[in-house]
Amino acid sequence: MAVVKLNPQTVPGIKKMIGVLSGKGGSGKTFVATNLALMLAKQGYRVGLFDADLSSSDTFHMMGITTRLTPSKDNKLSPAEKYGVKVMAMAGLCGKPDEPVMWRGPISSKITQQLIRETIWGELDLLIIDFPTGTPDHAISILQQFLLDGIVMVTQPQQLAALDTQRAINMVTMLDIPIMGLVENMRGEIFGEGGARQLTERNNLTLLGSIPLRKSIATMCDKGTAAVFNSDELQMIFTKIARSLVETFVVE
Template sequence: MVGIDQVLEKLSTVIDPDLKKDIVSMGMIKDLELNDGNLKFTLELTTPACPFNVEIEDDVRKAIGELTELKNFDMNVTAKVMEGRSLDADTGMASVKNIIGVASGKGGVGKSTVSLNLALALQQTGAKVGLLDADIYGPSIPLMLGMKDGFMEVEDNKLQPAESNGLKVVSFGFFAEQAHQAAIYRGPIISGILKQFLVDTNWSDLDYLIVDLPPGTGDIPLTLAQTIPITGILVVTTPQDVASNVAVKAIGMFEKLNVPIIGVVENMSHFICPNCDERHYIFGDGGAKKISEQFNMPFLGEIPLNSGIMSGSDVGKPIMITKPDSPSADAFRIAAKNIAAQCSILAAKLQEEMESEGSNEESAPEASTN
């Protein structure tokens, strides 16, 4: 009769394509029970947005199927997002597993639209997602979500995020007095507002917090990088050289601050003719891929140019909500899954580093005292 060791040996042949490790050593097999040839366990994926979840599940079933002595097999598939940042070092936001800053070198690349739809795509996989509109000078997320009358309450000295389409949302645009006024603040005040939105907000338990940063390399991106441990930065650009060349400066800033770069997404990548389905590269071709190759970072997706994306943002109806089966929504969904995968990879590296540091501390000789 087959034993537990044989089951685990078979399961250890299944490799997570992103993490490059077997699912047993990664602790993805939970609650394993084997009684009289009846096998039961839970496969716990590293994120509900795993791009290879179907592939991993199929590989598991195939591996178990090779154990011909089993009578029955019951597998439950769940997901638990890995912590892609050091929560021990962040007492203010210890309930947020991953913080992803969305940056661009310049304005006009559709960064806020990308941030919003990626957040919605992650939420639709079953993840718990928050969206922080960190552009204090020009907050646009409330408009894009149709939340012109949205507001945030304060309870127990904590800001309570507004909610929309399953997202927890915080934005300076919710403050009514700013509706028709330009935000004129110096850097220290701006940094203080962002810190309050980060650590003085009840984000509760989030798998991912998407932070829509203002363009450029100013106070807000710097404050984010220096205030809390973050998982990494997602860079948004458009294909033309003007945008990609400026995006390189943002990448350089975060590299100097030792903040990981999750990867790059190309917005307005191409236009698909509705009559002939032919792709037209209106703003050039390959800008984001050049950045990816230059900095050896993942190219995570390309979002087509689509009037529905733009008009939906203007009237508070994101395309992930209004047209979830469209090619544009599919593009956001692919990018979101790739981003989630990169977060899992960074989390696995962080886990290895922490385990290595722990073992080094245990093996270090004690200092002798004479």
């Protein structure tokens, strides 16, 4: 299948853009994206986090952000900020956190692009983009319109997830965007392990890290507690993931 890559653009002031993507819903993209952003900020980088999931915008909740974002007179938006990470998400723009967002594809795409371009990010070393599941119009438009420097692919260990992830890997490869590696999430008794290793071998990719399935992780996400700062195990895993990304980029 031919895939069109439309003259993708950079965003002034942002050095590198990284997408966090997966082929499967609920595999932990938002958990990985938020904790990666937190870890990179802790390591001293200027980090932004854009929540590209318009209808299930979860980053604010996972980071314990309750700020409501309102545009300035000239229609510019300042992001929320927590632990040094600048965060822009629909959750901050809706009147109430449980307000549904039901936009048709062209509107979602237009608004997503505007939000990425017109948010007052300031100077950023890295903008992490938390992708929605699947291939809604606005997600494809980010992949086609913005010059992404790399994708972090999240997968669960079970075979079904591996199949979905393989599709996502194929899509990103067709779009000619580098895949920086795979993060296996929810390893353990329930979903097993090893699926990510097979994918890395088959696709010649790096396994950036493997995160266990833990009740404590789910609880921290629910409570909006920064998981990576409250678990030595996660701190170690995300330090390693963050380092390998930065080493690939050589962000000064």
